[in-house]
Amino acid sequence: MFSFLEKNPFFFAVAVFVVIAYAGVIEVLPDFANNARPLDSKKPYSVLQLAGRQVYINESCNACHSQLIRPFKSETDRYGMYSVSGEFAYDRPFLWGSKRTGPDLARVGDYRTADWHENHMFEPTSVVPTSIMPAYKHMFKKTADIETAYASALTSKKVFNVPYDKEGQTKLGTYEEAQAEVKAEAAAIVEQMKDPEVKAAFERGEIKEIVALIAYLNSLK
Amino acid sequence: MHPSNALNYDYTVARYFMFSTILFGIVGMAIGTLIAFQMAYPDLNYLAGEYGTFSRLRPLHTSGVIFGFMLSGIWATWYYIGQRVLKVSMAESKFLMVVGKLHFWLYMLLMVIAVITLFAGVSTSKEYAELEWPLDILVVLVWVLWGVSIFGLIGIRREKTLYISLWYYIATFLGIAMLYLFNNMAVPTYFVTGLGNWWHSISMYAGTNDALVQWWYGHNAVAFVFTVGIIAQIYYFLPKESGQPIFSYKLSLFSFWGLMFVYLWAGGHHLIYSTVPDWMQTMGSVFSVVLILPSWGSAINILLTMKGEWEQLRESPLIKFMILASTFYMFSTLEGPILSIKSVNALAHFTDWIPGHVHDGTLGWVGFMTMAALYHMTPRVFKRELYSKSLMEMQFWIQTTGIVLYFASMWIAGITQGMMWRAADEYGNLLYTFIDTVDAIIPYYWIRAVGGLLYLVGFFMFTYNIYKSIVAGKTLEKEPANASPMAA
Numbered sequence: 001m002f003s004f005l006e007k008n009p010f011f012f013a014v015a016v017f018v019v020i021a022y023a024g025v026i027e028v029l030p031d032f033a034n035n036a037r038p039l040d041s042k043k044p045y046s047v048l049q050l051a052g053r054q055v056y057i058n059e060s061c062n063a064c065h066s067q068l069i070r071p072f073k074s075e076t077d078r079y080g081m082y083s084v085s086g087e088f089a090y091d092r093p094f095l096w097g098s099k100r101t102g103p104d105l106a107r108v109g110d111y112r113t114a115d116w117h118e119n120h121m122f123e124p125t126s127v128v129p130t131s132i133m134p135a136y137k138h139m140f141k142k143t144a145d146i147e148t149a150y151a152s153a154l155t156s157k158k159v160f161n162v163p164y165d166k167e168g169q170t171k172l173g174t175y176e177e178a179q180a181e182v183k184a185e186a187a188a189i190v191e192q193m194k195d196p197e198v199k200a201a202f203e204r205g206e207i208k209e210i211v212a213l214i215a216y217l218n219s220l221k
Numbered sequence: 222m223h224p225s226n227a228l229n230y231d232y233t234v235a236r237y238f239m240f241s242t243i244l245f246g247i248v249g250m251a252i253g254t255l256i257a258f259q260m261a262y263p264d265l266n267y268l269a270g271e272y273g274t275f276s277r278l279r280p281l282h283t284s285g286v287i288f289g290f291m292l293s294g295i296w297a298t299w300y301y302i303g304q305r306v307l308k309v310s311m312a313e314s315k316f317l318m319v320v321g322k323l324h325f326w327l328y329m330l331l332m333v334i335a336v337i338t339l340f341a342g343v344s345t346s347k348e349y350a351e352l353e354w355p356l357d358i359l360v361v362l363v364w365v366l367w368g369v370s371i372f373g374l375i376g377i378r379r380e381k382t383l384y385i386s387l388w389y390y391i392a393t394f395l396g397i398a399m400l401y402l403f404n405n406m407a408v409p410t411y412f413v414t415g416l417g418n419w420w421h422s423i424s425m426y427a428g429t430n431d432a433l434v435q436w437w438y439g440h441n442a443v444a445f446v447f448t449v450g451i452i453a454q455i456y457y458f459l460p461k462e463s464g465q466p467i468f469s470y471k472l473s474l475f476s477f478w479g480l481m482f483v484y485l486w487a488g489g490h491h492l493i494y495s496t497v498p499d500w501m502q503t504m505g506s507v508f509s510v511v512l513i514l515p516s517w518g519s520a521i522n523i524l525l526t527m528k529g530e531w532e533q534l535r536e537s538p539l540i541k542f543m544i545l546a547s548t549f550y551m552f553s554t555l556e557g558p559i560l561s562i563k564s565v566n567a568l569a570h571f572t573d574w575i576p577g578h579v580h581d582g583t584l585g586w587v588g589f590m591t592m593a594a595l596y597h598m599t600p601r602v603f604k605r606e607l608y609s610k611s612l613m614e615m616q617f618w619i620q621t622t623g624i625v626l627y628f629a630s631m632w633i634a635g636i637t638q639g640m641m642w643r644a645a646d647e648y649g650n651l652l653y654t655f656i657d658t659v660d661a662i663i664p665y666y667w668i669r670a671v672g673g674l675l676y677l678v679g680f681f682m683f684t685y686n687i688y689k690s691i692v693a694g695k696t697l698e699k700e701p702a703n704a705s706p707m708a709a
């Protein structure tokens with residue numbers, strides 16, 4: 001049987017494909033619909049939070065910080081309630097990470113202030129003296145990409161039926177409405193921040209990346 | 222064709238890919254060494270502003286080594302081995318020649334754009350699949366060209382039976398094609414809304430589903446690039462180099478089909494204690510342990526090929542590279558299943574043991590085999606003797622020391638981290654803050670960085686040796702039968 005395959009590349013390739021493909025079908029597919037169900041209390045990200053999430057992704061924060069709390073006492077004591085599937089239903093992509101060089105961030109919104117995050121991103125050792133995290137000063141200079149974040153949200157609403165604008169859910173609206181929403185949300189964060197340049201930029205109508213990132217980190221609860 | 226009328230194999234494309242293997246090897250490993258030092262000495266993050274931080278460089282390191290160094294190596298050997306085991310020269314087909322060259326140049330274009338975009342922080346954040354959708358399409362194109370090359374050459378073959386190495390090349394091609402396509406499914410947001418960056422996309426899957434697909438891909442990219450593609454090489458080069466036939470055909474068969482059948486399940490072990498259903502975690506765990514059988518099947522088959530000929534290990538550094546590679550393969554494929562056992566995983570997941578495990582596989586198995594392949598090919602492709610045997614010896618020991626420092630330090634660091642994270646006092650309160658666990662492992666980060674540096678130094682010695690062989694090595698009149706010719 002096998003010597004037959006070795007002389008027939010076509011059937012050989014088909015056989016290999018069948019043998020490698022079956023595992024995906026059995027392992028990945030069965031719980032797909034189940035896994036996609038959001039928790040009742042879970043709302044889609046706001047546009048500003050999504051813009052911050054994009055900053056988080058661009059800087060590969062997930063290379064060092066996980067967002068998945070495992071069901072062990074040591075982890076729930078340290079970070080908070082363990083993670084459940086329904087929390088991640090609006091995460092495209094997921095950001096669990098695979099390595100903790102820094103602590104888990106799944107509940108960081110519960111125990112850090114905007115001020116703390118700001119200092120931490122500007123000069124990590126100012127809040128954690130022996131931190132080995134790089135400083136992300138450029139987040140204080142670069143402007144957050146609100147338009148792309150809005151496009152992300154609208155795409156997930158249109159293509160994946162994420163319940164934006166539904167009763168009791170996050171409001172999205174038109175791009176103009178969303179911009180006003182973003183501005184109001186950013187104002188609340190800038191209010192709590194200390195950096196004069198970020199504040200001045202906000203007065204001029206610019207929202208810096210750090211503001212969006214803090215909005216995202218605060219949403220992790 | 223008359224048997225005495227030897228074919229003139231055309232190594233043009235093989236040569237291109239040999240150069241890119243070396244180029245990306247240097248780039249990928251140099252960045253790797255830099256980021257290893259960054260973890261021990263964080264000030265190194267500020268060498269190039271936002272473009273020099275650990276987090277920007279990390280995807281560059283992984284992609285550079287996996288898709289630059291290792292894939293180039295696999296392709297260099299394909300364009301060499303393919304012709305020889307199929308008994309057909311690429312020069313016989315203009316079409317396949319064009320496909321081969323296009324394959325290379327499109328790949329170079331892709332890599333250049335990939336480096337630029339990753340530096341700029343354009344990323345989808347999915348590990349080993351960070352490239353945005355326009356580049357994904359380019360990847361698919363490059364991959365299809367390789368497929369055309371494989372099946373095109375098979376189509377005009379003179380040798381009826383496919384040699385074992387070819388099974389593995391075909392499997393590499395099919396496996397990665399399937400995994401890559403499904404994992405990178407995304408919706409470009411600009412085309413839906415007409416707003417924002419045109420290159421931005423969001424994943425087709427959300428949350429737990431995204432994680433499932435990602436680790437089905439992530440682990441099995443390891444399977445089909447780091448494992449299957451490298452086994453293809455050793456099954457050809459070791460018998461050639463040692464003049465010994467493969468130990469057992471039946472064992473080859475068993476381990477090949479076993480590997481194909483079991484490997485794809487192993488992705489689940491990345492998700493133990495996550496939010497995916499428990500039965501999947503258990504399946505991932507169990508199948509990862511079962512995976513020892515086909516993995517060790519291949520490794521034992523390779524090692525027993527040297528039966529009765531072990532003195533070659535003393536005489537030829539090239540054999541030494543290949544045997545150490547197989548030994549590290551056995552080591553790594555035992556360590557992997559151990560890490561997949563739930564209780565071990567609970568301790569080791571998220572710690573530095575994991576990069577340690579990855580690197581004894583990649584540095585020991587993949588790196589050594591790829592370099593051995595290039596060493597074997599050089600005298601035949603460039604018709605020159607290898608430049609220096611003693612330099613090879615030295616390189617071997619320097620790199621081996623590097624690997625040992627790497628995995629030993631990361632084991633200790635990982636277990637230390639895991640134990641400290643869960644340590645509690647007599648009242649059940651956590652004993653350490655997170656930063657305590659970072660402080661504790663800094664010495665091991667130094668050791669790891671030095672280990673990485675030694676490996677990089679060895680790679681420079683390898684590069685120099687190949688370079689000198691090409692420009693200054695003694696010309697060979699005819700191809701050596703086995704055992705690479707070497708100047709003393």
